[in-house]
Amino acid sequence: GRKPLFLFLPGFDGTGVSAQTQFEDLGRIYEVRRLQIASEDRSSYDDLVRFVCSYIRGWRESRRRRRQENSVVLLGESFGGLLALGVALQLQEEEDGAVAGLLLANPASSFLRSDWPVTSQLITGLPAALPFKDLQLSQLLPPLRDGQLGGLADSSLLNKTLGSLSYASIGSSLLLSRALDIKTAGDLLEVTRGRLQLLSESLLRGDVAGGVGDLVKDSSWALDALLSILPEETVRHRLKFYLEQGSKRIKDKLNVLKCDVIVLVGSNDNVLPSREEADRLAKEIPSCEVKVIRNAGHLILDERTNITKIIEKSSFCPSSLKKDVVADFKMPTDEQIKNAIEKSSTIRKIFSPVFFSIDNSTKRVVRGLGGLPDKDKNPILFVGNHQTFALDLTFLLSEVLQEKGYLMRGLAHPFLFRNVQGVPGVTGQWDGDENVYELFGAVPVSPRNAAKLMKAGEVVLLFPGGVKETVPSRDEKYSLQWPDRSEFVRLASKYNATIIPFGGVGAAEAFSVLLDVDEVDRLKKSPLAPLLPKFFNGYGNRMEDSNALDSGSWSRKENQLAERLRFPPSPVFSPAPGWELSRMYFFFGEPIHAGEFDTSSEEAADKAYERVKTEVEECISYLLRKRKQDPYENVLVRSAYETLNARQAPTFEI
Structure with missing residues (x-):
């Protein structure tokens, strides 16, 4: 009840799972909350700004009545960074100091200056132009008995249309190729190596159907997940009403932002032009620092980045984290x-x-x-x-x-x-x-x-x-x-x-x-x-x-x-x-x-x-x-x- 509020605003997918490793450590100091956006949600950028502002107002007012700590820190990843900027701009019109600090991780405020307005049309438009796009996968396969379906038997992909599968294949391939960096590529390689090892063991036992079936099941999971979290209609809506609308809302307003901002960028982000965007934000926002995460891509909120330590050295560090530079110093190992x-x-x-x-x-x-x-x-x-x-x-x-x-x-x-x-x-x-x-x-x-x-x-x-x-x-x-x-x-x-x-x-x-x-x-x-x-x-x-x-x-x-x-x-x-x-x-x-x-x-x-x-x-x-x-x-x-x-x-x- 006495901790300040730490609110995480997720990226384009709306889940916020990418920052999961940060929450336990942050929970020692903050009351941690995470915004989640359902795939069927059709809110606009303005709706989300109003919703988050309303939540923060209510939280601060309840703390104020109890005379307790009511400072707020926002961490926005990708689209969440764009949303965090809108929230901070709105709240400062009502009350100075409503937001103590902002952390922006590869913020999507660069959307209009990226290639995504064009690339997104390819992802969502090309499948719609395919012939037989409305045919389901099950209709394209020859008649098979249940045992012959292997890993597909438990997959919802059989009921997906050719258009949806094309969208999922193109989208997942493009995002994967852009989002990978040295670490995530290594992790993916380890997983792939493990699956291939299991496949080879199945083949050596003579269980060809089982081995191939498991591999198909694992492979189809990624497509299933994308179609579940970000179906085509959701992507089209969020491109227009989240990213495009949000980019226009904050345009030419950043120079009046009053809170302190820290921009975290991956040195090798291929999803967004984050390095260039960090330079732009540093020039436009009156109080803005930039931290570059070396050898990282778009997903930087894993164990390579310690948000708690970054906050420790920031101007909005809560009193419970502040250290005496002399008395609390520890010799390097x-x-x-x-x-x-x-x-x-x-x-x-x-x-x-x-x-x-x-x-x-x-x-x-x-x-x-x-x-x-x-x-x-x-x-x-x-x-x-x-x-x-x-x-x-x-x-x-x-x-x-x-x-x-x-x-x-x-x-x-x-x-x-x-x-x-x-x-x-x-x-x-x-x-x-x-x-x-x-x-x-x-x-x-x-x-x-x-x-x-x-x-x-x-x-x-x-x-x-x-x-x-x-x-x-x-x-x-x-x-x-x-x-x-x-x-x-x-x-x-x-x-x-x-x-x-x-x-x-x-x-x-x-x-x-x-x-x-x-x-x-x-x-x-x-x-x-x-x-x-x-x-x-x-x-x-x-x-x-x-x-x-x-x-x-x-x-x-x-x-x-x-x-x-x-x-x-x-x-x-x-x-x-x-x-x-x-x-x-x-x-x-x-x-x-x-x-x-x-x-x-x-x-x-x-x-x-x-x-x-x-x-x-x-x-x-x-x-x-x-x-x-x-x-x-x-x-x-x-x-x-x-x-x-x-x-x-x-x-x-x-």
Whole structure:
């Protein structure tokens, strides 16, 4: 009685069975309800919108009278996604916030832009044009005794007309061929293999009639089901009064939709143009995220997708699901760590990163991370420069974890947690997989989260230059873009943290700046602007849109940080020629004990801050100077050595 409502709106078939695997988990948090539409139902799109709205109104009113939770989340699959949009638009006219959030799985709002208006005519029209379409199958078969009917004896197909069977055969074949993806095709193959195995066993026993009969019975079931759930008349009605009418009803209205929307799309959906539709919805709907389910087709609500986890990270997550990003964090499993490292194996081979630190006893530079402190009860704060397109993150996290056994929990831009598409360098977090940054302990950067991590004695990774350092202009390679002053030294001092300054180089050489920021601005203002590729506008717009993530999220004391989080104007990059790729180098300086800092005044804190900044700059300078002495700095020479010797190439002498 106290749970919010989760309402599932089904696809074109009206059954909703495709989402069955989601309901048990969702039932822990929500009161789960599913709309079912009978095959003989002749409601229109408008009728269904009214019916669902009426149900939601009644449910919310009953909860309101009892002063109980009355928020509502809708999940619409295919046609259900189109219906969910209509319901949300209608309810918001009556009351703001009536729908807390929408999840749209391969929504059929793309119907009019797909080939289905034409293809559907083939499915429903061709059988009607067949000669003898009204003859039943039983009339076409020669006289047979009951025993000779085999699997057909128990099938209703004998009473179906030739026209109906043609419709079912064409429709099922077309839908099956389009809806299959790697997983569903594999499942179907396993079932088919099992049936053929049973057939072969029957044949070996000499039971030919029984084996063939069972196979016919299994095969005819699919046609029976289609004719039962979606007979021709139902398909014709739903094409016209569900999909066509619904598409017209929501046209030009999505820009006023007020609730938060998450669009889930299969990367290989061949039933609808869902990838293109997701891009369109993201542009039209004011608050819309897109998540792409990798290697999935039209049916994506199986075990590959966890709707509960998706809601956990959404803006409409119910309070019972909300987690503390620090206290509730769990270390990734060995298997997750192994998978993450394997996924980065190619880029690791390309850059062949090498690491250096300072030995605690000799104070000399050594290869590896032996100079880094072991973990104790006090926090450790790694502070360094961020490299182009954040290519350094994978190497930093994995190397420290493997060599020292602790996880650096990054303070990351909220952008990395919100699945915004279209910006190079942060791929992978919108493909349906668990966000690798969150998996390895990253939290959205804020003074509050930083303090929580420090208080908990965590190992923290901070890039004071933020996103600005990941998109450097031509003259900014490896130059720190830190703010004039930072609070991190006060925080580190308060919690007696050990600060590890570090520098990294090598990523900037992987890209060339085609156009610098001022050149892009001039080009956009020139007469050539209308002729520019979509990239120039699309890239910039998405970057600007993501700044909206900051608004309203910060207290007055945090406004300076919120301003730092705004995406800077970015140059236009292109990949550098392969032979120009540099090696990646990381150097961890001597630990600094922040408990010794004098932060009693702003001037003293700034002095401590400058000390850390200078240490980072010296780490970068050391690497830029020493890499010139590395005989394997060039990717071609290095790759040849590592291929021939099956081990990492050596580097410069220390």
